Amino acid sequence: MASFVIRRLIASVFVLLAATFLMYNLVAFSDDPLEDLRLSNAPNKEQLIEARIKLLRLDVIPPLRYFIWLFGDPAAGERGVLGGNFGVTVQGRDVNVLLEQALGSTIQLVTIATIVAIILGLIVGITTALRQYSGYDYSVTFISFLFFSLPVFWVAVLLKQFIAIGFNDFLEDDPQLPVWLIAVLTLVGGLLWASIIPGTLRRKAITFTVAAGATASMLVIMNLIDWFTYPGLSIVGVAIIGLGAAVGFTALITGLKNRRALYASLAVAGLGIVLYFPFQYGISYSITEWWMLAALAALTIVVSMGIGWFMGGVDKGPVMRVAAFTGFITAGAIALDRFMMVWDDYASSGRIRGRPIATIGSSTPNLEGSLWVQGVDIYTHLLLPTMAIILISFATYTRYSRASLLEVMNQDYIRTARAKGLAERTVVVRHAFRNALIPIATIVAFDIGGIVGGAVITETVFGWTGMGQLFINGLRAVDPNPVMAFFVVVGGLAILFNLIADLVYASLDPRIRVS
Numbered sequence: 001m002a003s004f005v006i007r008r009l010i011a012s013v014f015v016l017l018a019a020t021f022l023m024y025n026l027v028a029f030s031d032d033p034l035e036d037l038r039l040s041n042a043p044n045k046e047q048l049i050e051a052r053i054k055l056l057r058l059d060v061i062p063p064l065r066y067f068i069w070l071f072g073d074p075a076a077g078e079r080g081v082l083g084g085n086f087g088v089t090v091q092g093r094d095v096n097v098l099l100e101q102a103l104g105s106t107i108q109l110v111t112i113a114t115i116v117a118i119i120l121g122l123i124v125g126i127t128t129a130l131r132q133y134s135g136y137d138y139s140v141t142f143i144s145f146l147f148f149s150l151p152v153f154w155v156a157v158l159l160k161q162f163i164a165i166g167f168n169d170f171l172e173d174d175p176q177l178p179v180w181l182i183a184v185l186t187l188v189g190g191l192l193w194a195s196i197i198p199g200t201l202r203r204k205a206i207t208f209t210v211a212a213g214a215t216a217s218m219l220v221i222m223n224l225i226d227w228f229t230y231p232g233l234s235i236v237g238v239a240i241i242g243l244g245a246a247v248g249f250t251a252l253i254t255g256l257k258n259r260r261a262l263y264a265s266l267a268v269a270g271l272g273i274v275l276y277f278p279f280q281y282g283i284s285y286s287i288t289e290w291w292m293l294a295a296l297a298a299l300t301i302v303v304s305m306g307i308g309w310f311m312g313g314v315d316k317g318p319v320m321r322v323a324a325f326t327g328f329i330t331a332g333a334i335a336l337d338r339f340m341m342v343w344d345d346y347a348s349s350g351r352i353r354g355r356p357i358a359t360i361g362s363s364t365p366n367l368e369g370s371l372w373v374q375g376v377d378i379y380t381h382l383l384l385p386t387m388a389i390i391l392i393s394f395a396t397y398t399r400y401s402r403a404s405l406l407e408v409m410n411q412d413y414i415r416t417a418r419a420k421g422l423a424e425r426t427v428v429v430r431h432a433f434r435n436a437l438i439p440i441a442t443i444v445a446f447d448i449g450g451i452v453g454g455a456v457i458t459e460t461v462f463g464w465t466g467m468g469q470l471f472i473n474g475l476r477a478v479d480p481n482p483v484m485a486f487f488v489v490v491g492g493l494a495i496l497f498n499l500i501a502d503l504v505y506a507s508l509d510p511r512i513r514v515s
Contacts, residue, residue, distance in 0.1 A: 015495070016488075023487050027475065027484075028062035028065065030475070033056065056088075081488065086099060089482055090478075098485075099482075102465060105362055106464075106468070109386070109466060112382065113390050117393035120390070124401075125397060128398070128402045129406045129409065144395040144398045145395070147395040148392070152389075152457050153457050156385070165359070168355040171228065171354060171356070175228035186219070189212060194208040230343070232337055233340065239269075242333065243269050246262070246268065246269045249322045249329075252425070254315075254319070260311055261312075264312065265326040272334060273330075275334075276334055284338050287371060288370070290371065297331060301324050304327025342369070342370070346377065357383060359462070360462055361462075362381050388461075393447070404436040405433070411435075417431055441504045445498065467486055471487075474486070
């Protein structure tokens with residue numbers, strides 16, 4: 001495997017060099033970088049033109065200028081890209097600084113959307129494959145094709161109108177759900193769960209009744225406690241999420257018959273519930289930096305795995321995984337509730353003025369507050385662009401995961417596993433799902449590698465200054481340096497994740513040999 005990786009990396013270097021040479025020259029030859037100055041009426045126009053020619057080395061033809069960009073100019077004491085210097089823009093700004101800012105903004109915007117789209121797409125795709133030709137399957141198929149066919153700029157505008165402006169108007173008035181909306185959501189919730197859970201007509205009727213009753217009760221309670229003005233999970237919501245995660249992950253990973261895994265996950269959830277009040281009204285006030293919250297999340301996973309190891313007996317590995325997932329979800333629910341506790345202070349602040357869902361930008365200028373207030377501000381600005389990206393990407397992952405699992409479920413070894421009496425959970429999770437991930441790994445690897453490429457249209461509509469805008473602005477100004485900074489980062493990651501995808505194939509399927 002080492003020789004394979006080395007050969008691929010060497011070949012990738014030559015591919016990237018050839019691609020950067022072509023890209024640099026295409027941008028340089030695309031138009032005149034001095035056009036704006038030539039059309040200027042400034043009295044010192046000639047001096048400005050001369051200064052730009054000297055700054056960007058425009059007196060050197062682009063094929064030779066590429067090598068100056070790559071290696072630098074030792075005579076002038078300038079470093080090139082190989083020395084970590086991407087040069088300056090036509091305005092004289094340092095491209096390295098612009099790249100750092102754009103990269104952080106894009107990662108903040110696109111990472112969450114991509115991860116959520118992958119997780120939701122895989123879950124929904126797999127469940128539709130298991131419920132093939134059901135009402136749930138047909139509904140998801142229709143929605144997937146609908147989202148897949150919608151242009152992202154149109155989706156973004158609709159989200160601005162109905163989610164941001166509409167919801168902000170809803171919050172300005174008395175924020176109470178009308179009776180007709182509660183009735184519609186109750187009906188939809190009951191039909192959704194009745195279509196997902198298989199069984200006889202009687203079982204579906206019971207499922208519909210329970211789901212509809214739970215949905216109606218939750219919505220009525222939200223109205224009674226004025227939840228939309230003072231949102232939160234409370235210890236009851238955290239307990240429901242934690243215990244539900246314990247049972248759900250146990251059933252999915254090991255099966256409920258594995259009592260060690262069930263007891264370990266319940267112990268982790270119980271520990272989270274016990275620590276709810278100490279965290280909310282004590283520990284959380286001492287968390288002032290994001291790295292502290294990340295360190296606390298890492299500690300949560302370590303402690304959860306430790307509980308799984310202690311209670312795992314001879315089957316420690318799966319029990320530790322169940323405990324770690326349960327601990328992460330429970331801690332996430334507690335942190336989410338802490339963010340919700342400052343919602344009213346944030347929404348009623350002078351900078352927000354009762355309209356918290358933002359339609360443009362990545363943050364509210366001059367907003368002051370704790371880490372929790374800053375977190376809510378980030379969330380409100382991420383909400384719409386994240387939803388726009390998720391809706392488009394979700395459709396792709398749903399269709400691919402459904403088709404892949406259906407193909408695997410019709411294989412002979414799946415029928416053999418069932419004939420030997422293995423539980424359906426074991427057949428699907430431990431045998432079918434792993435092989436179904438092989439074709440999906442290609443899409444996921446390239447999408448993760450393309451995260452830093454940004455979402456040009458989404459960034460434009462929502463006013464984000466990310467990698468996509470860095471690329472577009474460079475093209476408009478006929479400025480190769482920012483374009484090449486974008487191209488090197490995105491191209492390098494595409495090559496890296498293409499290699500990772502090949503290695504993942506061998507990990508998922510032992511029959512594949514990397515050589």
